[in-house]
Amino acid sequence: MPNLKGRDLVALWDWSGEDVSALLDLADALKRKPGEYQGALAGRTAFLYFEKPSLRTRVTGEAGMIQLGGGAVTQTPEMGRIGVRETVADVARNLERWCDVIGMRTFSQALVEQMAATARIPVINLLTDLLHPCQALADAMTVREAFGELAGRRLAFVGDGNNVAHSLLVVGALTGMSVTVIGPRGFEPNLRVFDRARELAAATGAALAYTDDPAAVEGADAVYTDVWASMGQEKEAEQRRRLFMPYQVNAALFGRASADAIFLHCLPAHRGEEVTDEVADHERSRIFDQAENRLHVIKALYVALINGL
Numbered sequence: 001m002p003n004l005k006g007r008d009l010v011a012l013w014d015w016s017g018e019d020v021s022a023l024l025d026l027a028d029a030l031k032r033k034p035g036e037y038q039g040a041l042a043g044r045t046a047f048l049y050f051e052k053p054s055l056r057t058r059v060t061g062e063a064g065m066i067q068l069g070g071g072a073v074t075q076t077p078e079m080g081r082i083g084v085r086e087t088v089a090d091v092a093r094n095l096e097r098w099c100d101v102i103g104m105r106t107f108s109q110a111l112v113e114q115m116a117a118t119a120r121i122p123v124i125n126l127l128t129d130l131l132h133p134c135q136a137l138a139d140a141m142t143v144r145e146a147f148g149e150l151a152g153r154r155l156a157f158v159g160d161g162n163n164v165a166h167s168l169l170v171v172g173a174l175t176g177m178s179v180t181v182i183g184p185r186g187f188e189p190n191l192r193v194f195d196r197a198r199e200l201a202a203a204t205g206a207a208l209a210y211t212d213d214p215a216a217v218e219g220a221d222a223v224y225t226d227v228w229a230s231m232g233q234e235k236e237a238e239q240r241r242r243l244f245m246p247y248q249v250n251a252a253l254f255g256r257a258s259a260d261a262i263f264l265h266c267l268p269a270h271r272g273e274e275v276t277d278e279v280a281d282h283e284r285s286r287i288f289d290q291a292e293n294r295l296h297v298i299k300a301l302y303v304a305l306i307n308g309l
């Protein structure tokens with residue numbers, strides 16, 4: 001049984017498949033029997049830092065800690081930007097005296113890594129421009145709920161090779177779930193992340209691929225999309241809309257996946273752009289299960305990283 005006490009969740013690629021599996025088992029238990037974990041983190045505090053907007057991550061990050069008997073303090077850059085008002089190391093040395101875990105949503109992946117390298121309490125990546133590991137764990141939980149296991153399943157990510165796609169490649173590699181990223185040339189996943197994920201996939205047999213052909217959704221168990229312009233890319237939105245329209249997940253594209261395929265989206269969705277209402281509200285859409293699972297996953301992370309499994 002892996003012990004995640006004191007660990008960070010910065011990129012997920014330093015976790016093992018067993019770590020992911022144990023974390024998802026705990027998230028399942030928290031979902032099924034929340035009462036058994038009431039008070040598990042009484043007196044504990046999460047410090048949450050957001051440089052970018054959030055609904056799901058902020059609310060689940062705060063509510064999750066409250067539901068476990070603890071509390072959360074949220075800070076935005078207007079209250080003091082980490083690394084500008086004082087050094088990251090000094091912020092870490094303060095926070096570790098008062099809090100039990102740090103969650104960070106930042107533009108820079110390096111900032112989260114710097115915090116994790118300095119702080120003596122666990123650091124959780126709540127999204128950077130490079131990665132979104134908490135989302136990928138909730139996505140893996142949702143696929144596992146739908147199909148009973150991840151190994152051997154096929155997920156097609158249709159859209160920008162962005163932070164969400166990157167973390168899906170990593171979670172797929174660790175769990176044996178094959179992931180194909182499908183999107184226009186010029187928007188491929190980061191090669192460094194892709195290579196890293198491919199190295200991990202050698203142990204599980206997950207097939208990781210990129211193609212610009214939308215027909216590659218054929219036979220997928222899960223079809224996943226995300227907004228075409230991520231946070232910070234709003235100025236490119238018009239140009240991206242033209243390039244990505246052939247990759248819109250509409251009824252025709254979703255219909256090419258497996259007959260029991262589920263639809264996934266990390267949200268927020270731009271309905272009518274990357275996904276049509278017909279697919280977002282389809283009987284096999286699991287987008288709000290994914291959003292719910294963000295809560296169970298962050299609670300599992302708090303319990304596992306602070307108390308241990």
Ligand code: CP
Pocket residue numbers: 053054055056057058127135266267268
């Ligand atoms: N999916 C996700 O991270 O949602 P928020 O941006 O609302 O936190």
